[in-house]
Amino acid sequence: RRTARLNDDLQLIGFALGGEAGAHLAVRLGMTVSPDTLLQRIRQAALPEHTTPSVLGVDDWAKRKGQSYGTILVDLEKRRPVDLLPDRESETLATWLKTHSGVEIISRDRGGAYADGARKGAPEAIQVADRFHLLRNVSEAVERFLARKHKSVREAARAVACCAAAPSVATEEALITGAVKQKPAELARERKLARYEEVREMYRQGVTIRRIAQHFRMHRRTVRLFIRAEVVPERAIPQQRGSRLDRFAGYLKQRWEEGCHNAAELWRELRGQGYRGSQSRVRKYIAQWRAHLPASLKRARRGEPQPQTDSFRTPSARAATWMLMGTTDELETDQRSFIKQLFNICPEAQTVRTLAANFNQMIRMRQAKALDGWLAEAEESKVPELKGFAAGIRRDKDAVTAALTHEWSQGQVEGQVNRLKVIKRQMYGRANFDLLRARVLHAA
Numbered sequence: 001r002r003t004a005r006l007n008d009d010l011q012l013i014g015f016a017l018g019g020e021a022g023a024h025l026a027v028r029l030g031m032t033v034s035p036d037t038l039l040q041r042i043r044q045a046a047l048p049e050h051t052t053p054s055v056l057g058v059d060d061w062a063k064r065k066g067q068s069y070g071t072i073l074v075d076l077e078k079r080r081p082v083d084l085l086p087d088r089e090s091e092t093l094a095t096w097l098k099t100h101s102g103v104e105i106i107s108r109d110r111g112g113a114y115a116d117g118a119r120k121g122a123p124e125a126i127q128v129a130d131r132f133h134l135l136r137n138v139s140e141a142v143e144r145f146l147a148r149k150h151k152s153v154r155e156a157a158r159a160v161a162c163c164a165a166a167p168s169v170a171t172e173e174a175l176i177t178g179a180v181k182q183k184p185a186e187l188a189r190e191r192k193l194a195r196y197e198e199v200r201e202m203y204r205q206g207v208t209i210r211r212i213a214q215h216f217r218m219h220r221r222t223v224r225l226f227i228r229a230e231v232v233p234e235r236a237i238p239q240q241r242g243s244r245l246d247r248f249a250g251y252l253k254q255r256w257e258e259g260c261h262n263a264a265e266l267w268r269e270l271r272g273q274g275y276r277g278s279q280s281r282v283r284k285y286i287a288q289w290r291a292h293l294p295a296s297l298k299r300a301r302r303g304e305p306q307p308q309t310d311s312f313r314t315p316s317a318r319a320a321t322w323m324l325m326g327t328t329d330e331l332e333t334d335q336r337s338f339i340k341q342l343f344n345i346c347p348e349a350q351t352v353r354t355l356a357a358n359f360n361q362m363i364r365m366r367q368a369k370a371l372d373g374w375l376a377e378a379e380e381s382k383v384p385e386l387k388g389f390a391a392g393i394r395r396d397k398d399a400v401t402a403a404l405t406h407e408w409s410q411g412q413v414e415g416q417v418n419r420l421k422v423i424k425r426q427m428y429g430r431a432n433f434d435l436l437r438a439r440v441l442h443a444a
Contacts, residue, residue, distance in 0.1 A: 006031065011045055014038035015442045018427045018435075042438050050075065050082040050441075052102040056125075057413035058114050060088045061420055063433075070433070071114075072420060072440075074413045076107060080444040081416050084437040090117035097121025107408045108399075109133045115396065129399040130410040131363050138359050139321055141389040145352055146324070147317040148385070152349070156341035157314040160334055191329050196232040203227050214364055244277045245270075245285050252282075256289055312338065324353050325360070351381055368404035371397070419443075 002010070010033055013022040019035030026033045053075035060069045071085035071093060085092050094117040097103060107128045108114040118127050146153055195216065202212050209227070213220045225233055245252070248270055255266060263283040267275075270282065312334050315323065323335050324342075331339070343350045355378055362370045371393075378390035393400055403409075423439050 007041065010038060011041040014042045015045070015439055018423075018439070021426065039435060042435060045438065045442070047438060047441050048444070050080075052100040053077060053082060054103065055105045055107070055408055056082075056103045057107045057408075057410060057416075058093065058118070059109060059410060059413045059417055060111070061417045072413070072417055074416050076105075076408055076412060079412055081420075081440055082444075084420075084433070084440060086433055088113055090114070090120065093117030094121035097125075105406065105408060107410055107413070109410060110137060110392075110396065115399065126402050126406070127399040128402040128406050128408050129396060131403050132410065134363055134393075134400065134403065135360060137392075138356055138389060139325065141385045142324060142352055142356050143317050143321045145348075145383060145385040146320045149346055149349070150317070152342060152346035153317075153320050154314045155345050156338055157312055159341040159345075160312040160337045163337065193232050195329070196226050196229075199223060199226045211365070243281070243285070244275065245281065248273065248275060252286065256286065261286070261290065261293070324349065325356055348383055352383055352386060355381065355383075355386055363404070366404045368401055371401060371404065 010022075010026065010031065013026055016022065017025060019039045022038045023033055023035045026038070055076040057074035057076045059072055059074075061072050062069055069088045071088045072081055073083045073085070073096070074080070075082050083096065085096060088111075090113045093114060097118065098121050101122075103122050103125050105126045105128060106114075106118045106122065107130065108118065109130050110133050115127060118125060199212055199216065199218075202215070203209070203223075207215075209220055209223050212218070213223050216223075251270070251273070252266060255269070260266060263286060264279060266286065267279040267282040270277075315338070320338075320342075323331060323339055328336065339353075355374070358370075358374055358377075361367070362374060375390050375394055375397075378386045381387065420436070420440050423443065424436055427435065427439075
């Protein structure tokens, strides 16, 4: 027999940790109890009652990935789950909506089952498609196009590799005159300076900080920093920490000048003088001196260096999608050359890039008025993947339009799904639906 106070404590432990972990903690706290008893306390507890939300988020979660799924319902205004459904069928969602009247807005992904269930259960509610899923869908359409055009992708990659293997006359003249290629840090600073000027110019034109941040995919704090700074902000140069080799620097320099260029030998000598570092650190330390040795004194390498005949490998369809949809600032020189060669070999790729970029901008800037024009351009294009994508958007046009006019999205629903997964994995194989539902709703 247990007191009411002890039963309440066991119930809290069960909800917080589940059966096995909760039983281990309870025993350490002086409360002898079995995992089954804790699970029994969870099942006996009354679940919290929630009012019907006005704005509902709907998403699926995996019981067993690829085999069975459930549905989570989230109150987007109060930021907490209101119920779990045992499957992701449209009839199940429609039944729940009919018994919980009052839902005004339903945020969902592009799945047809949830759209159908929302239409049957709450026909008056506004359905909002998730913007992240829209962006992912257009990326998948571009990836399918590039997978179909793999031959063109391979030819463009070979053209870039050939250009890299056979430098131009201008490149050879630059090498003869000793011109040095810009370092990555210098290129990054030039890109940052250009971005700084663009941000300040848009702000002078009256564009809000929020719109600037969305346009450049920057944090608003960074935008404010650029606006307030009279010159482009520079990163602070990190202070170099001392090395264990600093007190042996004189001895190393002396031995090096005497002709001892073997890192292993120098390391063994330093060990005899009290050095406790690794041999690799000594090797890195003397690398700066080894670079200035004449060729006759450098250690012979195994084999002669082979010229790189395939310096630019053929990218996968996903990698090529990233290059095609990325901005010029995000791409390396060979990647920009690859895109240029791809446009020459396959003119359709330029059409795909333009339409995909316009769609991305429309979604990110929430330009609802541009949707009809974009659909017309995509449907008139000769790209089957984009025409199919546009057909799907037209079938779900009301929800997509709502996504461009309402603020609601699936962001916090995905967070609740992640939290549900953590609770499920804490239950050591005892994640039955009733137990999981009780723990998820109680924790909310």
